Amino acid sequence: MKMRLWASALGLALFLSIPAAAEVDIEAGAALAGQSCASCHGAAGEGMGPNPPIAGIPENEFVQMMHEFRSGERESGTMGALSAGLSDEAIEQLAAFYASLDAAEPAAFQVEGPLHHVSAEVCASCHQEIYDEWKQSMHRNSTALKDPIHELMYRGEVGDPRKHDQVHNRSGTFPVCLNCHAPNAARDQVTKLDAKDAYAEGVSCVTCHQISGYRGVEREGGGLRLGILAYEMDENRLQGPRGFPFDQVAKHDSDVTNPHIPRQDASGNHVDAALPMDSNPSMMKSSQLCLGCHEQRPNPQGVPLCDTGSEIDESGSQVTCQSCHMPTTGDHASHRMGGGHDPHMLSRAVRMEVKARRNGENVRADVEITNLLPHKMPTGAPFRNVKVRVTALDSTGNVVWENYTDHPQHEAPEAYMFYQLGDDEGKPAMPPVATQVRQDTRLEPHEQRVISYDEIPTEAAYVRAEMLYNLVFEPMKPRIMELGATAEHLAPRSMAFHEARVQQ
Ligand code: HEC
Ligand code: HEC
Ligand code: HEC
Ligand code: HEC
Ligand code: HEC
Ligand code: HEC
Known part of the structure; x- marks a missing residue:
């Protein structure tokens, strides 16, 4: 700190007496450091986490390091891009500023309260x-x-x-x-x-x-x-x-300040x-x-x-x-922890395959669904639900049959996986007030289930099935949207899709 005051006093004295032609403008260096470097290296160049301390590095070494970053001789994603935008003059100013600071030990992370x-x-x-x-x-x-x-x-x-x-x-x-x-x-x-x-x-x-x-x-x-x-x-x-x-014990000159283990300060004291x-x-x-x-x-x-x-x-x-739920990504266990809100996670939950063949006057389709999970599918909140939409198309792509038009609950109950709660009279009820389970048609852990249709018209050339996941029941949606949810957030998510050509 003393050094810094002295240096800026000197800068001022020079400015007042002789034009500061050949002198490096250390104040400009300080300003630039505050704008561009402090957010990572700390206000006093003390270093933060993976960003090393840079205070107290001798000027010539500092300049050399910056040139190495700029030329790519020293590879660094962050510093390479940063140094590319700096002129020789700016680098000298930064070097003078950081050299003027004490080689501070890494700042201890201060945590207040519980x-x-x-x-x-x-x-x-x-x-x-x-x-x-x-x-x-x-x-x-x-x-x-x-x-x-x-x-x-x-x-x-x-x-x-x-x-x-x-x-x-x-x-x-x-x-x-x-x-x-x-x-x-x-x-x-x-x-x-x-x-x-x-x-x-x-x-x-x-x-x-x-x-x-x-x-x-x-x-x-x-x-x-x-x-x-x-x-x-x-x-x-x-x-x-x-x-x-x-x-x-984290040493004071360690590259990375590890706040989880005790440290030694510059004089060897335990912190x-x-x-x-x-x-x-x-x-x-x-x-x-x-x-x-x-x-x-x-x-x-x-x-x-x-x-x-x-x-x-x-x-x-x-x-x-x-x-x-915490697969390795890069070098660590992922904390994304996806479930029903995460389309990628959903797409790994089941295996679904359609088999379709001519059967007398009609076409028969078997949709085989395997729950790959050790928990139910869908699991979790009681209003999660899954529809399996099965469609038959003729050879020109026109839809000739579908297992439901509006909603499967009554039209095709075998294609609806949900958990329904009821009241004392057995009428459907919301989770807080329900007194019994009315029905639970979700896939059991590791269950393999086949949904079959054998009255598909004979023009059918292809049969396709798509599994659609819903976070909530339809009637809940308008009220949730009033609270700020977008239609996209509540839209059905496609979990699985498969299409088969009808075998003769
Ligand atoms: C986005 C964060 C970030 C910013 C902003 C940043 N740095 Fe860095 N800096 C790093 C990281 C990370 C390293 C470690 C080197 C690496 O990437 O290989 C580093 C390394 C350095 C080093 C080498 C230190 C050594 O001992 O090897 C110097 C010198 C340096 N930075 C100066 C600066 C200056 C000057 C600025 C402002 C113009 C700046 N940095 C801005 C992240 C940053
Ligand atoms: C000043 C930097 C810094 C801060 C702030 C910080 N950590 Fe760390 N943390 C580290 C370093 C360094 C390591 C060791 C290297 C590594 O695993 O990345 C580490 C490792 C860890 C580990 C892995 C330990 C193990 O058993 O392998 C966990 C968990 C962790 N930190 C949690 C946290 C949590 C939670 C917070 C916030 C309350 C936090 N850290 C704040 C720097 C920090
Ligand atoms: C829902 C619980 C949970 C939350 C929230 C959580 N963690 Fe973790 N974290 C874990 C578990 C469990 C592991 C160990 C994973 C393993 O090794 O199988 C872990 C591992 C880690 C590791 C070591 C990672 C590795 O693979 O090296 C770090 C670092 C970490 N957590 C930091 C954090 C930070 C920072 C946050 C907040 C942004 C956070 N965690 C929030 C549960 C959690
Ligand atoms: C302190 C309580 C707590 C702990 C511990 C916890 N969770 Fe959660 N978790 C929640 C809550 C609450 C939600 C629901 C948030 C919501 O949907 O509003 C949730 C949601 C989830 C979801 C659903 C995500 C989605 O997309 O809907 C998954 C998956 C999950 N947690 C996995 C885990 C795993 C794995 C662990 C252990 C490593 C864990 N959780 C530990 C409270 C917890
Ligand atoms: C074999 C992989 C696997 C294991 C093991 C697993 N899950 Fe899942 N989990 C998934 C997949 C894939 C989904 C997405 C499908 C779904 O929502 O049912 C999911 C969904 C979830 C959800 C989302 C429910 C919602 O309402 O959105 C929660 C919560 C959850 N898992 C918690 C857990 C917990 C807690 C454990 C451990 C006791 C666990 N899972 C073990 C793969 C797994
Ligand atoms: C034992 C822990 C626990 C308690 C207590 C709890 N929840 Fe949850 N809640 C969860 C978890 C975990 C999830 C998400 C995963 C799942 O769906 O199972 C969740 C999910 C939800 C969801 C679905 C959120 C979404 O994004 O779709 C709602 C709504 C909800 N909880 C409301 C409540 C309310 C209201 C209360 C209190 C009356 C409550 N919960 C008490 C653990 C809890």
Whole structure:
């Protein structure tokens, strides 16, 4: 710091006395650094995450490095492009500025308040790709502030997500929804979700990475504890899938500031980790990490709504949720965690094949559908539903037959996979008030099902089948769109398509 003041005082003195012709303009360097470099290398060139410290590098070395980036002699995606836009003069100014700064040790990440208030934005400064994936996921969008489908139900059953002291209207207690949908707020028993970033972020980095143990959703002596109540949460330490050796200490000259392990400062003193982390593979690599929120959720009458974990249990599958929902992308486990909102994920759920042949006076088509998943298809929220549309075409491409025209529920029930809840009289009912299951025609885990039609007219030359996934039932759509959902968000997603030529 002293150096910097001295240098700028000198710059000023030179400016006042003699024209600063041959002198390097260190103030210009400072301004340029503030505009173009500080966002990655830190305001004092101290380095941030993967961006190395650059303060205190001698001028000539700095200039050389920049020339190497600019010529491509030293390869760097980021610095190559950046240095290409800099003149020799600008590089000299930057070099003079950074040389004038103390070779600061990497700035310690300061984290204020409890760990469950730490926003994902903090993690983003070093884990950008994972952050970008998470940001698109329904975990990020799980609150009534972001998800219009959730908002519709939440407003109906609880109230305003922007107000304090909201209660679940039938039980009169703190809304259980938040234990899963806004867990960081539930930990503070707060219902005003825009009060803190960490609340509004829904299922955020610190939610999952503070889970240190699984107690299970069944309470001893009856009853359920759902969402965060099913877990042990470590108040002070993050949990990692691998972790770091316990005696590893980040050196002050390390390229990457690792805030998860203690450091030594320039004088060799021990500095505690800002975001300390335990190694906890038995939690992070197990389905239990997901089950507190995903195993089961009944409504107040005990009717099962979401049951994904129990479905897998019954199927006997040992495959973890992570192996499908967190595949490796690049160098890390993907945090996109797609499901019904993700067309690419949906396209991997089933195998569907059409077989069509002439059968006496008619054509017969068998549509073979195999659920490749260890949970039901569709799984999850009770209004997810799938239609299988089967169409026959003549040799010129005209439609000569279809299994339904409007909706399969009554016209072709075999082609409709859904979960329908009912009231005491057996009439259809919405999830919060239902007292029984009316019907469940979803594909069971690993089920193979054949849907057959044998009265297709003989002109048929091709038979095609398409599986269409819907997030919600048709009658719910207008109300969800009033809350801001686009028609595209609610449109059917094509999961599978197959077409066969009719065999003679
Ligand atoms: C988008 C982030 C980003 C910005 C902005 C950025 N850098 Fe970098 N810089 C990096 C990364 C990452 C490296 C590591 C080198 C690599 O990519 O191989 C680096 C490396 C360097 C190095 C080499 C340090 C060493 O010890 O090897 C210098 C010097 C440097 N940057 C200077 C600058 C200057 C000057 C600016 C502003 C004009 C700047 N950087 C802006 C990300 C950035
Ligand atoms: C200042 C940079 C920085 C910040 C901020 C940061 N991390 Fe890290 N993190 C690292 C580095 C460096 C590593 C080790 C190298 C790697 O795995 O990328 C790491 C590794 C991890 C790992 C993997 C551990 C393992 O077992 O392999 C997890 C999980 C993690 N961080 C979570 C977080 C979370 C959650 C946050 C926000 C609360 C966060 N990090 C904030 C730099 C940072
Ligand atoms: C829904 C729970 C969940 C959320 C939310 C979550 N993580 Fe993770 N994270 C995991 C699990 C589980 C793993 C371990 C995956 C494995 O190794 O099988 C993991 C792994 C990681 C790793 C190590 C990745 C690797 O493969 O090397 C990092 C780093 C990390 N998470 C950072 C973050 C950050 C940053 C955020 C927020 C932007 C975040 N996580 C949000 C569950 C979560
Ligand atoms: C703290 C609770 C919590 C934990 C832990 C959690 N989830 Fe979730 N998850 C949710 C909530 C809430 C939603 C629903 C968000 C919505 O649709 O509004 C969700 C949604 C999903 C979806 C549906 C995405 C879509 O496209 O609709 C998938 C898949 C998923 N989670 C997988 C996982 C996996 C895998 C794990 C474990 C690694 C996990 N979750 C851990 C609460 C959690
Ligand atoms: C074999 C791969 C696989 C495994 C293992 C797996 N899933 Fe899935 N999951 C999928 C696919 C593909 C989909 C999309 C189809 C669907 O929504 O049914 C999906 C959908 C989901 C959804 C979306 C439901 C919705 O409402 O949108 C949730 C939630 C989910 N899985 C949770 C889990 C959990 C929790 C586990 C572990 C207990 C798990 N899954 C294990 C592949 C898998
Ligand atoms: C045990 C955890 C848990 C609790 C408690 C919970 N949910 Fe959920 N909810 C989930 C999960 C996980 C999903 C997404 C995956 C799925 O569909 O199973 C979900 C999905 C939803 C969806 C579908 C969202 C979409 O984008 O399609 C709605 C609506 C919903 N929940 C409303 C509520 C309401 C309202 C409450 C409180 C009365 C509540 N949930 C309580 C875990 C929970």
